Amino acid sequence: MVTSRAGEIAQSEIRRNNLSRMLSELHLRGPLTRSELAAILRLNRSTVASLIAELAARGLVWERSRDKPAPQPTPGRPSPVVEICREGPAALALELSTDWIRAAVIGLGAFVAVSVSKDLSLASSTPEQAVDEAHDLVGPILARLDHGPRVAAIGVSAPGAIRAEDGYIYHAPNLGWRDVPLGSMIGSRFADLGVPVFVGNDAHLAASAEHMRGSGRGTADFICLWGEGGIGAGIVVGGKSLSGAAGYAGEVGHMAVDPEGAECRCGSHGCWETEVGEEALLRRSGRDPKGGSAAVADLLEAAGKGEGGALAAMAESGRWLGIGIAGLVNVFNPSRVALGGLYARIDPYAHDALVNELDCRAMPAPRAMVELTTASLGADALLLGAAELALAPILRDPATVPLPGDAAAISSRRRARPPSYGWTLTPAEARR
Numbered sequence: 001m002v003t004s005r006a007g008e009i010a011q012s013e014i015r016r017n018n019l020s021r022m023l024s025e026l027h028l029r030g031p032l033t034r035s036e037l038a039a040i041l042r043l044n045r046s047t048v049a050s051l052i053a054e055l056a057a058r059g060l061v062w063e064r065s066r067d068k069p070a071p072q073p074t075p076g077r078p079s080p081v082v083e084i085c086r087e088g089p090a091a092l093a094l095e096l097s098t099d100w101i102r103a104a105v106i107g108l109g110a111f112v113a114v115s116v117s118k119d120l121s122l123a124s125s126t127p128e129q130a131v132d133e134a135h136d137l138v139g140p141i142l143a144r145l146d147h148g149p150r151v152a153a154i155g156v157s158a159p160g161a162i163r164a165e166d167g168y169i170y171h172a173p174n175l176g177w178r179d180v181p182l183g184s185m186i187g188s189r190f191a192d193l194g195v196p197v198f199v200g201n202d203a204h205l206a207a208s209a210e211h212m213r214g215s216g217r218g219t220a221d222f223i224c225l226w227g228e229g230g231i232g233a234g235i236v237v238g239g240k241s242l243s244g245a246a247g248y249a250g251e252v253g254h255m256a257v258d259p260e261g262a263e264c265r266c267g268s269h270g271c272w273e274t275e276v277g278e279e280a281l282l283r284r285s286g287r288d289p290k291g292g293s294a295a296v297a298d299l300l301e302a303a304g305k306g307e308g309g310a311l312a313a314m315a316e317s318g319r320w321l322g323i324g325i326a327g328l329v330n331v332f333n334p335s336r337v338a339l340g341g342l343y344a345r346i347d348p349y350a351h352d353a354l355v356n357e358l359d360c361r362a363m364p365a366p367r368a369m370v371e372l373t374t375a376s377l378g379a380d381a382l383l384l385g386a387a388e389l390a391l392a393p394i395l396r397d398p399a400t401v402p403l404p405g406d407a408a409a410i411s412s413r414r415r416a417r418p419p420s421y422g423w424t425l426t427p428a429e430a431r432r
């Protein structure tokens, strides 16, 4: 009976694929009715009903009546909507940046349950201290999740060249870290959670979040430049993130733009980062190059007041940004390039110089079709990207989420308890 067995396997594969497609649509688009799901997925209503039933049994989605009546009342019963269950599996997202650590619990649908942050110079910390700080930071927020979402995986955003397979940091020049097995260190420190750990490069994760939910939405060829201490890029080609053979792709900050240029922290000379990085910007403005985010805030304030030195420094950084972006436009032919992090903040002052250089140096055809914009998710892009990385296995195969032993208990808990904390994106005051 080989044929019948093969047929069963094929049917099972199709069902798993359909579960993945349905959960992914709800994750990205938000609540949808059964008929909308049937149209989007091109499936009949009985198949849609059966898939919803399985996702609901696994605690991933639920159906509810619409909160508000439709603007044009329609005859018959109102159609319930299917949406992500906010008490389902979630990611513990951690962000290790040069000047701070942030953490959040983020569920499917990008529901941010809680987030916390702490200012801390990671360049002055050992990797062990950074992991301990992260653990201390998230203890209290996890304790608040007794009746909330269940942490199913940990996603970590960190700067540097990071091996995708196991989260091993080969070199993070801006932190001064080399050969750090960050993935296994986080796994050991958070062993009590007993969940898998995924570590990604910060620029890759920001670009992934921007591509899915922000400035890159709807584009298949997209570049998100991300700068804080250094500069990196997430590059999406034909709808897929470019990771390279091991995950090190996108280190655009270390493209040489001046062979005679200044020494770079990576060990080379004249890298793009030595001209467009935070230190170069601060140095040109006469500020302490090591002043970090406080010095950048001071510089932005001065530029806002029209201080000549500050404006000239911004324009020079803009000029160098344009030089590098022209090269990226020529190589990748993106339809959109987004500036994120530091570059979104200086864009109002650097924009004209950047565009002028881009116009001079990019080839006319790719230049004409590229749209330049700023990242729209703000600082949340890193945590949202880290959560996407951690939740990707569930979205790929929802059937890996176990069926609960007592579905009735979960169902009654869902009815009895409205969320006791804000299910919103990070509060504005926590954004940078």
Ligand SMILES: [Zn+2]
Binding pocket: 253, 254, 264, 265, 266, 267, 268, 269, 271, 273
């Ligand atoms: Zn370099």
